[in-house]
Amino acid sequence: MAKKRRTPQEASIDPSTQEMLILADDLGIGTAFSRADDMPPCPIGADGMCCKICSMGPCRITKDGQTGVCGATIDTIQARNLIRAIAAGAAAHSDHGRDMAFTLKAVANDETEGYVIRDVAKLRTLAALYDIPIDDRSPKEIANDLADLYIAQFGQQNGRVVLTKRAPEKRQKLWEKQGVMPRGVDREVVEALHRTHIGDDQDYEHIMHHAVRTAIGDGWGGSLIATDVSDILFGTPAPVLGQANLGVLKEDYVNVVVHGHEPTLSEMIVAASQTPEIIEYAKEAGAKGVQLSGICCTANEILMRQGIPAAGNFLQQELAILTGAVEAMVVDVQCIMQALVGLADNFHTEIITTSKKVKIRGATHIQFDEHKALTIAKDILRHAIDNFKNRGKVQIPDMRTDLVPGFSHEYINYMLGGSYRASFRPLNDAIMSGRIRGVAAIVGCNNPRSQHDHLHTYVTKELLKQDVLIVETGCSSIACAKEGLLLGEAGLDRVGPGLREICETIGIPPVLHMGSCVDNSRILTVLTQVVEEGGLGDDIDQVPAVGLAPEWMSEKALSIGTYCIASGAYVIFGGSSPVSGKPTRVPDSDLVTQFLSKGWEELYGGKLEFIPDPDEMIKATLEHIDKKRADLGLPEYDPDRFGESGDARMLELEALPLTERKEAIYGLPVAGD
Numbered sequence: 001m002a003k004k005r006r007t008p009q010e011a012s013i014d015p016s017t018q019e020m021l022i023l024a025d026d027l028g029i030g031t032a033f034s035r036a037d038d039m040p041p042c043p044i045g046a047d048g049m050c051c052k053i054c055s056m057g058p059c060r061i062t063k064d065g066q067t068g069v070c071g072a073t074i075d076t077i078q079a080r081n082l083i084r085a086i087a088a089g090a091a092a093h094s095d096h097g098r099d100m101a102f103t104l105k106a107v108a109n110d111e112t113e114g115y116v117i118r119d120v121a122k123l124r125t126l127a128a129l130y131d132i133p134i135d136d137r138s139p140k141e142i143a144n145d146l147a148d149l150y151i152a153q154f155g156q157q158n159g160r161v162v163l164t165k166r167a168p169e170k171r172q173k174l175w176e177k178q179g180v181m182p183r184g185v186d187r188e189v190v191e192a193l194h195r196t197h198i199g200d201d202q203d204y205e206h207i208m209h210h211a212v213r214t215a216i217g218d219g220w221g222g223s224l225i226a227t228d229v230s231d232i233l234f235g236t237p238a239p240v241l242g243q244a245n246l247g248v249l250k251e252d253y254v255n256v257v258v259h260g261h262e263p264t265l266s267e268m269i270v271a272a273s274q275t276p277e278i279i280e281y282a283k284e285a286g287a288k289g290v291q292l293s294g295i296c297c298t299a300n301e302i303l304m305r306q307g308i309p310a311a312g313n314f315l316q317q318e319l320a321i322l323t324g325a326v327e328a329m330v331v332d333v334q335c336i337m338q339a340l341v342g343l344a345d346n347f348h349t350e351i352i353t354t355s356k357k358v359k360i361r362g363a364t365h366i367q368f369d370e371h372k373a374l375t376i377a378k379d380i381l382r383h384a385i386d387n388f389k390n391r392g393k394v395q396i397p398d399m400r401t402d403l404v405p406g407f408s409h410e411y412i413n414y415m416l417g418g419s420y421r422a423s424f425r426p427l428n429d430a431i432m433s434g435r436i437r438g439v440a441a442i443v444g445c446n447n448p449r450s451q452h453d454h455l456h457t458y459v460t461k462e463l464l465k466q467d468v469l470i471v472e473t474g475c476s477s478i479a480c481a482k483e484g485l486l487l488g489e490a491g492l493d494r495v496g497p498g499l500r501e502i503c504e505t506i507g508i509p510p511v512l513h514m515g516s517c518v519d520n521s522r523i524l525t526v527l528t529q530v531v532e533e534g535g536l537g538d539d540i541d542q543v544p545a546v547g548l549a550p551e552w553m554s555e556k557a558l559s560i561g562t563y564c565i566a567s568g569a570y571v572i573f574g575g576s577s578p579v580s581g582k583p584t585r586v587p588d589s590d591l592v593t594q595f596l597s598k599g600w601e602e603l604y605g606g607k608l609e610f611i612p613d614p615d616e617m618i619k620a621t622l623e624h625i626d627k628k629r630a631d632l633g634l635p636e637y638d639p640d641r642f643g644e645s646g647d648a649r650m651l652e653l654e655a656l657p658l659t660e661r662k663e664a665i666y667g668l669p670v671a672g673d
C-alpha cells in the first residue's frame with residue numbers, strides 16, 4: 001500500500017516550494033516529493049544488502065550467516081556497492097574536470113568562440129607551481145602547457161596525480177605510506193570497477209582501501225582541475241550580490257533556466273543574453289528582456305561569478321517549470337531529473353539537452369560545441385524567446401532572498417589580510433583564541449526522503465549559535481541562502497558573539513558560499529592553507545573542522561565524503577547509510593560501518609559516520625571540534641568570553657556619555673574633558 005503523502009509543509013520548509021507543491025496537487029501533477037512518498041525505498045537495497053553484480057543473483061543477504069550464490073559475504077557486498085558508487089561519483093566530477101581542461105586547451109589554441117582567459121594571475125600561479133615556464137610567455141602559451149598537464153592526469157598510468165602536491169606535506173607522505181596516492185584519475189576509477197567484478201577483490205578493507213585512492217583522484221585531481229580551469233576561464237569568484245528562490249523568475253521576461261553542472265555553456269548563455277541583438281529579439285517577442293537563472297550547481301557557478309540569480313536547488317527543478325513562466329530549461333550534465341520532460345508537457349516549457357553525454361527522450365537536443373559557443377548560446381536563447389508566445393497561466397511565488405556568494409579560497413585569503421598582507425593568520429588566530437570555535441563545511445544535495453532544506457538550515461543555524469564558522473557549497477548553500485544566512489549583517493543576529501565579532505571586523509557573512517560540487521576542492525585548499533599558516537597542527541586531521549552532508553543523495557556526495565576523510569576530516573552524512581544492513585545480531589558485526597569510522601580514523605585521522613538525527617549531528621560536530629581544540633592545547637571554548645569588541649559593543653559604547661565611554665574602553669576612571 002502506498003505510503004501517506006506528506007503535506008507541503010511536511011515536505012519542505014521553504015514557503016515557495018510549499019506553494020508550488022499545492023499547485024502541483026491542484027493540477028494533479030506528480031513531483032519528486034510525491035513520487036518519494038508513493039515509493040518507499042527498498043529496505044534491502046537501501047542498507048546495501050543486495051548484490052546484482054552477476055546473473056547468478058541478484059542475491060539478498062538478510063539472514064544470519066547467509067552469503068550470495070558465489071559465497072560473497074555481507075561485508076564484501078556492501079564494500080563493493082559502496083566503492084562502485086564512489087567510483088561513479090569520482091568519474092562524474094572528474095569527467096567534468098576533463099571537459100574543462102579540453103576547453104582550456106582549445107581556448108589556448110584560438111579554437112573557441114567567445115571565451116577568453118579571465119584570470120591570468122591564477123593561470124601563472126598554478127603553472128609556476130607545476131614548473132611550467134611563465135616568464136616572457138603569453139597567457140595562451142602558458143594555458144596550453146597547463147591544459148596538457150591537466151589532460152595528462154586523467155590517462156596517466158604510473159607516478160602520482162600531480163595536483164596532490166597541493167595537499168599538506170605530511171598528508172602526502174601518509175598517502176604514499178598507505179599506498180593510496182592516485183596514479184591517474186581514470187586508472188583508479190577503472191580499477192574500482194575491475195576489482196568489483198565477480199570473483200575479484202573480496203576483502204572489504206582492501207576494497208575500501210582502493211575507494212580512498214579513487215576518491216583522492218577526484219578531490220585532489222578531477223574536481224580540483226574543474227575548479228582551477230573554471231577560475232582561469234571565467235574568473236576566480238569574489239563576493240557579488242545575488243538572489244535565490246523561485247521568485248527570481250520574472251513574469252514579463254523570457255525566463256531561461258540553466259541547470260546541471262558545467263559552466264562552459266551557462267557562462268556563454270550569460271554573455272549572449274546581454275547582447276543587444278538578443279535583448280532586441282526578446283523585446284520584439286513582447287518581453288522586456290531575457291531573465292536568466294540557475295538550478296543546482298550551474299546556478300552556483302554563474303551566481304558566484306556573475307551574480308545571476310539561483311531559481312533554486314535540486315528539489316526545485318520541477319517546481320520552476322510548474323510556475324508556467326519558464327520558456328526553456330537548458331541542461332548539461334548531472335542531477336537532471338528525467339521527470340522534467342513529462343512535467344514540461346503540461347506547460348509550454350522546452351527542455352533543451354546540450355551535452356554529448358546526456359540526452360533525455362522527448363527533450364530537444366541542441367548540441368553544445370565550444371568551438372561555436374556564442375553562436376549556439378544565441379540559438380538557444382532565440383529558441384526560448386520564440387517560445388514566449390506559447391506561455392499560458394503563470395504563478396511565480398513572490399519569494400526571493402538576497403545573498404553574497406563568491407568566497408573562493410583566494411578571496412578568503414585576501415579578505416582576512418588585505419591586499420598587502422593576504423594571509424590566513426587572522427582566521428587561525430580567531431580559532432586559536434576561541435572566538436571561532438571551529439569550522440564546519442556543510443555541503444551537498446537535497447533528498448526528498450527528508451524535509452527539503454530543513455537539515456541544511458537547522459544544522460547551520462545551530463552551529464552558528466555555537467560560534468562555528470560555516471562554509472558551504474552545492475545545494476546546501478542555496479538552501480541557506482533562501483533563509484538569509486548568506487547575507488552579511490542580516491545573518492549576524494543569529495550567530496554566537498565571538499564569531500559575530502570576526503564577521504563584523506572582516507565584513508563577511510557567517511556562512512561563506514564557496515561554490516559548486518566540484519568546488520569542495522576549494523575547501524581542501526582552505527584547510528591546507530590553514531595548516532600551512534601555523535598554530536593549528538601540521539595536517540588537516542588536527543584542524544577543529546567537520547564536514548557535513550545532511551541531505552545527501554548522489555554518488556558524487558560519497559566520493560566527496562571519502563576524499564575529505566582521506567584528507568583527514570571527520571565527515572557526517574545525514575539520511576540513511578548505504579552500508580547499514582546487518583543481517584546478524586552478533587555485536588560489532590557491521591564490519592564495513594565500523595571500518596569507515598574506526599578503521600579509517602586509525603589510517604587517515606578522518607572518519608565517516610551516518611547520523612540521521614540533526615541534534616546528534618550537531619552534538620557530534622561540536623564534540624569533535626572541542627576534542628581537536630583540546631588536542632592542540634587551545635583554550636576551552638567559552639561562549640561568554642567574547643562579544644565585547646564588535647559592532648554591537650561599539651553601539652552600546654556610543655550611547656554612553658564620553659567619560660563613561662572612556663572608562664569602559666580603558667577600564668580606568670578617566671578625568672572628564
Ligand code: SF4
Nearest residue numbers: 051054057059068070
Ligand atoms: Fe550473488 Fe555473488 Fe553474483 Fe553478487 S557476485 S550477484 S553475491 S552470485
Ligand code: MSK
Nearest residue numbers: 297335444445474475
Ligand atoms: S547539484 S550533486 S544535488 S549538491 Fe551539484 Fe546539488 Fe548534490 Fe546535485
